[in-house]
Amino acid sequence: MNNEIKVVITIFIAIVVGIIGYRFMSEIPLFSQTYELHATFDRVDGLVTGSAVLMQGVKVGTVRRISFTDNDSLRVDMSFSFGRKLNEGSVAYIRTVQLVDKAIEIERSSSSAMLESGSGIKGVYDDGLLGALSELSERAAPSVEQSVESLSSVLSQVDSMLLEGGRDDIAATLSSLNQSVEAIRQVLAARAGEIDESILLIRNTLQNMEGITSGQEEKIEQILANLETSSNELNVVVKDAGELTRELSEIMKKVNEGEGSLGRLVNDPSLYNNLDSLSYNLNELIKNFNDNPRHFLKHMRLIDIF
Amino acid sequence: MQVFNDFGRYCRLLYQAIRSSTELKSYYKNFVSEMIKTGYDSLPIVILAGVFTGAVLTIQTSYQLVSPFIPNSTVGAIVTQSIIIELAAVISGLVLAGRVGARIATELGTMRVSEQIDAIESMGFNSVSFLVVPRVLAGFVMFPILYIAAATMGVSGGLLAGMITGQVPAADFMQGARTFFLPWDVIFGMTKSVVFGFVITSISCYKGYYASGGAEGVGKATTNATVLSCIFVLLSDLLLAIILL
Amino acid sequence: MIEVKNLKKSFGKNLVWENVSLTIPDGETLAIIGKSGCGKSVLMKHFNALLLPDEGEVHVDGKNIFDLSYVDLRILRQRFGFLFQGAALFDSISAYENVAFPLRYFTELKEKDIHKRVMDCLDMVNLSGIGNKGTSELSGGMRKRVGLARAIVLEPDYLMYDEPTSGLDPETSDEINDLIIHMSENLNITSIVVSHDMHSVLRIADYAAFLDEQKLSWFGTIDEMLVADHARLKSFTTASEYAISNPQRMNVPD
Numbered sequence: 001m002n003n004e005i006k007v008v009i010t011i012f013i014a015i016v017v018g019i020i021g022y023r024f025m026s027e028i029p030l031f032s033q034t035y036e037l038h039a040t041f042d043r044v045d046g047l048v049t050g051s052a053v054l055m056q057g058v059k060v061g062t063v064r065r066i067s068f069t070d071n072d073s074l075r076v077d078m079s080f081s082f083g084r085k086l087n088e089g090s091v092a093y094i095r096t097v098q099l100v101d102k103a104i105e106i107e108r109s110s111s112s113a114m115l116e117s118g119s120g121i122k123g124v125y126d127d128g129l130l131g132a133l134s135e136l137s138e139r140a141a142p143s144v145e146q147s148v149e150s151l152s153s154v155l156s157q158v159d160s161m162l163l164e165g166g167r168d169d170i171a172a173t174l175s176s177l178n179q180s181v182e183a184i185r186q187v188l189a190a191r192a193g194e195i196d197e198s199i200l201l202i203r204n205t206l207q208n209m210e211g212i213t214s215g216q217e218e219k220i221e222q223i224l225a226n227l228e229t230s231s232n233e234l235n236v237v238v239k240d241a242g243e244l245t246r247e248l249s250e251i252m253k254k255v256n257e258g259e260g261s262l263g264r265l266v267n268d269p270s271l272y273n274n275l276d277s278l279s280y281n282l283n284e285l286i287k288n289f290n291d292n293p294r295h296f297l298k299h300m301r302l303i304d305i306f
Numbered sequence: 307m308q309v310f311n312d313f314g315r316y317c318r319l320l321y322q323a324i325r326s327s328t329e330l331k332s333y334y335k336n337f338v339s340e341m342i343k344t345g346y347d348s349l350p351i352v353i354l355a356g357v358f359t360g361a362v363l364t365i366q367t368s369y370q371l372v373s374p375f376i377p378n379s380t381v382g383a384i385v386t387q388s389i390i391i392e393l394a395a396v397i398s399g400l401v402l403a404g405r406v407g408a409r410i411a412t413e414l415g416t417m418r419v420s421e422q423i424d425a426i427e428s429m430g431f432n433s434v435s436f437l438v439v440p441r442v443l444a445g446f447v448m449f450p451i452l453y454i455a456a457a458t459m460g461v462s463g464g465l466l467a468g469m470i471t472g473q474v475p476a477a478d479f480m481q482g483a484r485t486f487f488l489p490w491d492v493i494f495g496m497t498k499s500v501v502f503g504f505v506i507t508s509i510s511c512y513k514g515y516y517a518s519g520g521a522e523g524v525g526k527a528t529t530n531a532t533v534l535s536c537i538f539v540l541l542s543d544l545l546l547a548i549i550l551l
Numbered sequence: 552m553i554e555v556k557n558l559k560k561s562f563g564k565n566l567v568w569e570n571v572s573l574t575i576p577d578g579e580t581l582a583i584i585g586k587s588g589c590g591k592s593v594l595m596k597h598f599n600a601l602l603l604p605d606e607g608e609v610h611v612d613g614k615n616i617f618d619l620s621y622v623d624l625r626i627l628r629q630r631f632g633f634l635f636q637g638a639a640l641f642d643s644i645s646a647y648e649n650v651a652f653p654l655r656y657f658t659e660l661k662e663k664d665i666h667k668r669v670m671d672c673l674d675m676v677n678l679s680g681i682g683n684k685g686t687s688e689l690s691g692g693m694r695k696r697v698g699l700a701r702a703i704v705l706e707p708d709y710l711m712y713d714e715p716t717s718g719l720d721p722e723t724s725d726e727i728n729d730l731i732i733h734m735s736e737n738l739n740i741t742s743i744v745v746s747h748d749m750h751s752v753l754r755i756a757d758y759a760a761f762l763d764e765q766k767l768s769w770f771g772t773i774d775e776m777l778v779a780d781h782a783r784l785k786s787f788t789t790a791s792e793y794a795i796s797n798p799q800r801m802n803v804p805d
Contacts, residue, residue, distance in 0.1 A: 007346065021457070050484075421639040424633075429628065431656070
């Protein structure tokens with residue numbers, strides 16, 4: 001055989017083998033026309049050239065190329081090797097497979113129209129449960145942050161309020177209260193005997209009452225019925241109280257925000273002065289109680305009437 | 307000093323070769339026969355080296371990667387990429403440094419000491435364009451061809467070895483091979499083979515063309531050509547890896 | 552006409568010879584004689600610039616060949632035929648192709664004319680029958696004759712022979728000598744012969760150049776050489792007793 005022909009045949013066969021090998025490795029169909037589609041995504045994360053394109057979990061193609069488009073989104077070119085065309089309206093999802101790998105998953109639509117090679121389909125970046133969670137927290141994060149910020153500002157206001165003289169007043173009030181409690185304790189200790197006596201009297205009274213009631217069950221029943229009515233009324237009252245509480249809470253909110261007269265009152269140091277004088281008067285009262293308990297106990301006798 | 311002297315003469319020879327590379331008429335015949343000797347005749351050894359490299363690589367890689375967490379396809383990916391990027395070019399380069407390099411150095415060395423180069427010159431030929439240019443050009447053209455042969459045969463050998471020993475099923479092997487297959491790797495491997503073709507043929511031509519001292523001188527030139535070719539194949543491999551990766 | 556002026560050559564630090572000046576008239580034959588290793592072949596390779604001197608000039612037809620461009624030099628070299636010591640046949644091609652080789656590249660001859668010319672040249676060296684034999688199948692004498700055929704195939708003006716008879720039996724040597732004489736007389740070729748075989752030199756040469764002690768020790772015609780008053784030349788030429796006892800017989804062609 002002629003040398004020239006040998007060389008030409010060698011080179012020709014090598015080039016053909018090279019091209020076939022290349023197409024085979026790149027998963028481009030060896031002899032048929034390639035079927036290529038592209039989709040646009042905002043982000044692709046782990047997707048790379050050569051990543052799998054899946055359909056119903058079966059590999060049907062590979063990612064050929066990832067490139068930036070003019071408006072900064074990403075165009076992903078895919079080539080398919082499964083020998084069929086896709087329906088119009090199919091969607092390409094970027095999903096995580098096997099924990100870390102990213103792949104494109106095609107979801108076919110039911111449209112009967114088929115896509116020609118080279119056309120584009122819709123691309124969706126779908127990062128699954130974990131992604132959804134993180135997205136949610138991402139969205140919630142600003143409002144949480146805002147709340148924390150306002151709370152912190154309220155606290156700082158309270159703090160500054162306390163710092164502006166209020167602290168001393170509260171301290172004084174507390175110490176006065178402390179004194180009053182101490183005084184009450186002393187009184188109680190000193191008058192223990194008398195109190196015992198009173199309790200004894202109460203016990204006698206109760207015994208008398210038992211004697212009285214034993215003969216008057218009907219009356220008591222009636223009283224109970226009355227009581228029931230009263231409690232019904234009380235229920236209404238409680239409801240009202242609930243309403244009141246709500247209103248109160250609203251008011252408190254406003255107070256908190258420094259609105260209205262009460263709000264201003266809170267900020268007014270005179271309140272503490274009044275409280276102070278109140279506790280002083282209480283002190284006086286207890287002193288009087290100590291000096292002349294009978295005067296007060298006389299009033300207590302009123303209980304005996306029951 | 308000797309090194310610089312050698313390098314200077316080498317560069318001068320290359321310069322002469324480039325200047326006389328236009329005289330296609332005078333070396334066309336030699337070019338064809340050199341392509342036969344360098345390319346066509348080297349195909350068997352290169353194919354053999356490729357098949358065995360791929361087979362051994364597959365068996366040893368699957369032996370090294372004994373782990374339930376590593377899928378079988380990893381073996382295919384490692385073997386294919388190693389062959390395409392590195393081994394197809396370097397193994398065939400080293401084999402051809404022996405085969406082609408030694409042949410060129412011996413041919414030219416013998417022609418030098420038997421005064422055939424003088425005879426060519428005295429007839430009015432340009433001995434560089436007649437002898438050196440076709441050999442170096444044949445290296446340029448045929449080494450990428452041999453690279454394709456080595457690469458395809460290497461991957462096929464790996465695939466076969468995995469199938470026959472049952473360590474790596476063919477489907478797994480191909481899946482891994484395809485997933486990590488990059489066009490750039492092929493270009494890189496090809497570039498390497500072109501550079502190796504140039505390095506081996508030009509060094510061997512230099513050593514043979516300037517051989518002196520009879521049969522012993524030819525032997526020395528051949529040994530030097532082979533050793534230097536191997537060294538510069540490895541050196542240029544490293545350089546290319548640094549520059550191109 | 553070849554004129555050599557003040558040529559000096561050294562390899563590295565080793566001086567080969569210096570002060571070499573001589574003239575070869577057209578159609579004459581010069582023999583370069585001297586001991587082995589004195590640089591005879593080296594001197595001859597300067598005549599077509601296969602080697603470059605350290606100093607000096609070589610004029611061929613009035614032009615210094617060392618001043619020529621490579622292209623012009625190659626054209627000049629085609630006017631030189633060179634028979635190398637080992638014939639230097641290309642061993643990758645047949646004997647026939649060796650002779651046809653210069654014709655294929657330097658002439659526009661058709662295959663038929665090439666064949667005719669090659670056959671003529673092979674006839675001239677009495678080798679018409681060897682046809683397509685490979686060069687390795689040829690004997691030493693045949694190789695030299697093929698080499699001579701190749702040297703004359705382009706019809707050169709100058710022919711250079713490097714040790715044409717060395718390593719050959721006396722009969723083949725005589726055949727080669729006859730060929731050389733035939734060339735210079737019939738084709739009017741200027742010849743240069745390197746030899747240390749006085750038997751050959753006395754038969755074929757008109758002039759002799761004796762290289763000794765790293766210089767051109769003696770230069771003149773053969774007749775002058777035989778009577779020259781030069782001790783070292785005398786001892787060199789008389790080493791061959793037969794030549795000196797029969798000078799006249801040796802000088803006559805048959």
